[in-house]
Amino acid sequence: MKGISIKVGTKVSLILNEPGKSKEEYYSKIIDMKENYIILDNPVHKATRKTIYFPVGTSFNLSFVGDDQAVYEFSTKIAARLKLKFPALAVPMPKLEDLHRIQRREFVRVDAIVDVAVHRKDKYNRAFTTVTSDISGGGLSLILPKKESLEMDEVVDIWLSLGFISGTYHYIHTSAKVVFIQSKDGIRSASVKFESIKTQEQQLIVSYCFEKQREMRKKEYS
Structure with missing residues (x-):
């Protein structure tokens, strides 16, 4: 996936995508990679800066900045909650066709x-x-x-x-x-x-x- 570069250390943005709930934004970071899953640190609310714990099955739109400085986004759900040295969560690794390049360079914060x-x-x-x-x-x-x-x-x-x-x-x-x-x-x-x-x-x-x-x-x- 040239230019997309999903790797450990990449910072991601998560926008809640649950029916009937406001589309609030959260920050996280990729802390590990498995064959079929991306392991994320627990999300932090953009406005309050508080760590939030979501249950398995919660839906998000996940976005990140690729090596080409473009923003890529895909829809995902929490597949599992993990207990490592600290709490984490797993989301499925997206397929190439599920990734969408979006024009939001100015919003990289x-x-x-x-x-x-x-x-x-x-x-x-x-x-x-x-x-x-x-x-x-x-x-x-x-x-x-x-x-x-x-x-x-x-x-x-x-x-x-x-x-x-x-x-x-x-x-x-x-x-x-x-x-x-x-x-x-x-x-x-x-x-x-x-x-x-x-x-x-x-x-x-x-x-x-x-x-x-x-x-x-x-x-x-x-």
Whole structure:
């Protein structure tokens, strides 16, 4: 399966596909490979970051980034729960014809600390600086300082400073809409979706995310 590369260490996204339930997204990682099964770490909820335990038979759409940087997806079910050194689950190995290549490169999200300035468009034109907790070509999550706040659906201007391994820096300016706010362990964060970002600047963010992803993969295998 050239370019697809299902292998140990690959990070995957799981979207719940159960009748009558919301299609919530979870993260996991391939921790082992068997002849007919993929062994996954227990999924972590994208928004709450909590580990979730699903019963055998739960249906998901599983996606991952191949070596060609395209996103591949297939439908699957939990075939078994395993007790290794830590709890894990098994899903059937997909056939080549079951894999679908999807155009979602901008949604590859990585954990990354990036300097960001936020300018609010209210009558006071308030602004603050902070850092991101994760980023993708479609948006980012930022840490809210103690004395600052944002509102759901609020549109803000943001400036990003992206530092690449080559030593070069690129500065991105775009508007973004607040789509999610949460508080965990005393830390408040806001997720924003880019509203009017230039294609060239979005591709810079995508390249930055892929570079960070490669760094993480190297650390996992070192």
